[in-house]
Amino acid sequence: MNEVRNTMSTGPKDPFEAALADLLIPLAQAMVARGVTIGTATEALKKALVTAAVDASDPPPNDSRVSALTGLHRKDVKRLRAEETEAPEKRSCSAAALVIGYWATAPEYQDKSNQPRDLFRKSADRQPGFDDLVKQTRIDMAPGTVLQTLLDQKLVVKQENGTYRLLTQAFVPTAGSAEQVAAYRATLSAHLAAATHNLLADDETPRHFDRAVRYSHLTAESVEELRDISAQKAQVLLQDINAKARQLQDRDQDGNQNGRFVVGAYILPKLPPNKEG
Structure with missing residues (x-):
């Protein structure tokens, strides 16, 4: 066995566990489309768990502590901590x-x-x-x-x-x-x-x-109208932030430049099914 089994919890179920499947569905769709198998996915999850356990601990934990936090076998923990991802x-x-x-x-x-x-x-x-x-x-x-x-x-x-x-x-x-x-x-x-x-x-x-803004019960025409106006406004915002960030980075070239900043936008239109025909 590669994983250490945790004892069964008798407390109420964490709602995050129910949310996890929904969170993973889009990733699973991309995995299936690109031919990523469960073995590859499991290895990636193990690596992520080890990284999260190490990042969450100060000072850095030993392999036994990471194993206890993640449920992974110590052999896996040791191997994964030694790997470098490029x-x-x-x-x-x-x-x-x-x-x-x-x-x-x-x-x-x-x-x-x-x-x-x-x-x-x-x-x-x-x-x-x-x-x-x-x-x-x-x-x-x-x-x-x-x-x-x-x-x-x-x-x-x-x-x-x-x-x-x-x-x-x-x-x-x-x-x-x-x-x-x-x-x-x-x-x-x-x-x-x-x-x-x-x-x-x-x-x-x-x-x-x-x-995020979420609306349902819309016609296809309304969805398209919202998509167009959202894309236009988001593009203007991102271009403005991009220009300002470039100016600030030029200004900061003589200072401590360890800070990072990310701003993004996404639009997810879902058209109603076509019931004609």
């Missing part, structure tokens, strides 16, 4: 999004009509080039690697005169790509982390902003 796709996704954000908002990369201007790889005519843009974002990746990611994702195109043109102001990776998986991972993990903080926070702990 995520190059996540790094390239974050780097590409940051570069697009700078390109779309920084004044030195705008043309006379306040649109992202075409860039050469190197600076020309006293104007910074793409390599300067990557350096300004201070990401730990080579400019050529970031550029190739943007080209592969069809977010940037090379012009006949040798310049590169930004085609979008948002990083929307190609469907099914490694970068889309990385974006899926980054977006959902951030939202889930905020919601989990709020779930576990005591009365003295400030909670993160996490709100």
Whole structure:
């Protein structure tokens, strides 16, 4: 047996246990679609439990303590704690999004009509080039690697005169790509982390902003109207925050830059079934 069985609880059932299945259904849908089996999922869950147990303890717990907290065998705990997970796709996704954000908002990369201007790889005519843009974002990746990611994702195109043109102001990776998986991972993990903080926070702990508007009994036309207006307003908000965040990061370059900030938006329209025919 790989897991340690806990004694049966005689207290009331935690409502979180009932919520867990619903929370996992969207992940299960993605797993089935991408051919992820129970073995792979179990290994990922074990790794997550070990990480959570270690993060929740100060000082760091020994393997026996982690085993007691998670129900995992000590052999699994020891093995999982020794593993290091690398995520190059996540790094390239974050780097590409940051570069697009700078390109779309920084004044030195705008043309006379306040649109992202075409860039050469190197600076020309006293104007910074793409390599300067990557350096300004201070990401730990080579400019050529970031550029190739943007080209592969069809977010940037090379012009006949040798310049590169930004085609979008948002990083929307190609469907099914490694970068889309990385974006899926980054977006959902951030939202889930905020919601989990709020779930576990005591009365003295400030909670993160996490709100949603939900309506039912709508026609398909009303759902589409709400989708359109929500998308427009959310895009404006995100672009405004992106521009402000870029300005603040430039201002903070001489200070302690360990702070991180994430803001997101999602829209989930569910059209009523078509009963015609």
